[in-house]
Amino acid sequence: MVRDVRICFVGDSLVAGLGDRQCLGWAGRLAARAAGAGYPVTYYNLGVRRATSTDIAERWEGECRRRLPADIDGRVVLSFGIDDTLLDDGRTWVPTERSVANLTAVLRGTRGLGWPTLMVAPPPVNDDEHNSRIEKLDAEFAEVCGAEGVSYVRVHQPLRQSTTWMREVASEDDYHPGTAGYEEFAALIVPPWLLWLSEPGSGLPVVR
Amino acid sequence: MVRDVRICFVGDSLVAGLGDRQCLGWAGRLAARAAGAGYPVTYYNLGVRRATSTDIAERWEGECRRRLPADIDGRVVLSFGIDDTLLDDGRTWVPTERSVANLTAVLRGTRGLGWPTLMVAPPPVNDDEHNSRIEKLDAEFAEVCGAEGVSYVRVHQPLRQSTTWMREVASEDDYHPGTAGYEEFAALIVPPWLLWLSEPGSGLPVVR
Numbered sequence: 126m127v128r129d130v131r132i133c134f135v136g137d138s139l140v141a142g143l144g145d146r147q148c149l150g151w152a153g154r155l156a157a158r159a160a161g162a163g164y165p166v167t168y169y170n171l172g173v174r175r176a177t178s179t180d181i182a183e184r185w186e187g188e189c190r191r192r193l194p195a196d197i198d199g200r201v202v203l204s205f206g207i208d209d210t211l212l213d214d215g216r217t218w219v220p221t222e223r224s225v226a227n228l229t230a231v232l233r234g235t236r237g238l239g240w241p242t243l244m245v246a247p248p249p250v251n252d253d254e255h256n257s258r259i260e261k262l263d264a265e266f267a268e269v270c271g272a273e274g275v276s277y278v279r280v281h282q283p284l285r286q287s288t289t290w291m292r293e294v295a296s297e298d299d300y301h302p303g304t305a306g307y308e309e310f311a312a313l314i315v316p317p318w319l320l321w322l323s324e325p326g327s328g329l330p331v332v333r
Numbered sequence: 334m335v336r337d338v339r340i341c342f343v344g345d346s347l348v349a350g351l352g353d354r355q356c357l358g359w360a361g362r363l364a365a366r367a368a369g370a371g372y373p374v375t376y377y378n379l380g381v382r383r384a385t386s387t388d389i390a391e392r393w394e395g396e397c398r399r400r401l402p403a404d405i406d407g408r409v410v411l412s413f414g415i416d417d418t419l420l421d422d423g424r425t426w427v428p429t430e431r432s433v434a435n436l437t438a439v440l441r442g443t444r445g446l447g448w449p450t451l452m453v454a455p456p457p458v459n460d461d462e463h464n465s466r467i468e469k470l471d472a473e474f475a476e477v478c479g480a481e482g483v484s485y486v487r488v489h490q491p492l493r494q495s496t497t498w499m500r501e502v503a504s505e506d507d508y509h510p511g512t513a514g515y516e517e518f519a520a521l522i523v524p525p526w527l528l529w530l531s532e533p534g535s536g537l538p539v540v541r
Contacts, residue, residue: 146368148376153356160354168356173400192381
């Protein structure tokens with residue numbers, strides 16, 4: 126008997142896979158990989174362009190509730206942070222303490238609803254200063270996830286070392302890669318992803 | 334200058350691509366095809382399992398508003414009807430007049446918001462009686478779309494003649510095909526799809 130696993134990927138344009146001509150992004154590739162590994166899942170992509178953690182904290186529950194009824198194995202994968210750290214007149218779109226509060230609220234919300242949750246770090250962009258801000262937020266997010274007992278997949282640092290990722294982001298629009306970049310992103314997450322799919326409670330709080 | 338086209342595919346589990354191990358479904362294939370044809374679009378899949386026209390009439394606006402800001406070329410592709418015509422104690426989940434009212438309301442809503450809209454017919458399932466009910470609803474939907482000046486892509490009849498579609502649906506769960514079935518579904522829609530992408534107002538009200 127195969128379990129009825131349904132997963133909402135909630136996040137920003139990177140979650141939506143913007144720029145991938147195959148229209149899968151990293152989330153779609155993870156879902157396809159799950160099917161290939163014998164864990165078919167219902168794949169709901171709720172990535173939205175320019176979504177900050179504040180936007181996500183506001184919409185995640187309504188959109189997930191409509192997709193994850195009570196009698197199935199409902200799960201949530203989160204990823205955001207790049208838009209939080211965009212600058213407008215020298216200030217980030219979302220102050221760090223607010224990003225942290227938003228993530229904490231979402232994680233407590235998903236736990237309250239009984240949905241195992243996985244958080245994926247915000248990847249690097251083609252701007253060193255922006256990446257420094259993202260990396261600081263990444264450290265905060267890792268801490269929140271650790272405190273809440275949620276697996277956090279650190280993709281920011283390895284992707285910054287990835288020639289494919291950095292080259293594609295630079296040649297596209299400075300924020301999104303093309304197909305090869307998304308493939309590399311997904312490949313990084315596959316091991317913790319398959320572990321989390323088979324045993325959602327088993328992961329270390331922070332997966333490197 | 335490439336236009337910033339963002340498209341919400343709103344509908345049921347067939348829109349979500351359930352059963353496709355490649356996790357694209359027909360909607361993802363259309364989006365990928367658009368990119369290949371030189372019309373890259375932002376692809377938002379809002380298909381939800383067991384979604385009737387009543388569910389969709391309730392949620393489409395909130396979910397689309399969050400994804401289609403005012404300053405871009407926002408569009409909506411709709412497809413539903415199989416769940417409306419499921420039977421419970423001899424009665425359909427949604428009465429025909431209610432399905433018609435729901436579709437009418439959504440089409441007037443998208444027009445009011447300035448989002449060109451395309452409606453795709455509900456495909457056949459592996460149950461002749463259910464298909465008869467779907468086909469009646471299909472005729473009603475075609476009429477509504479004609480009256481509202483919206484293109485309606487009739488995929489039900491050709492898919493019923495498709496050995497691939499009917500075989501896959503029968504061998505999966507009686508409702509959803511696998512990858513090859515979704516490919517065939519998408520292939521049927523490609524011509525009106527590309528026409529609608531390039532000139533949303535140009536299609537005949539009902540596309541055969």
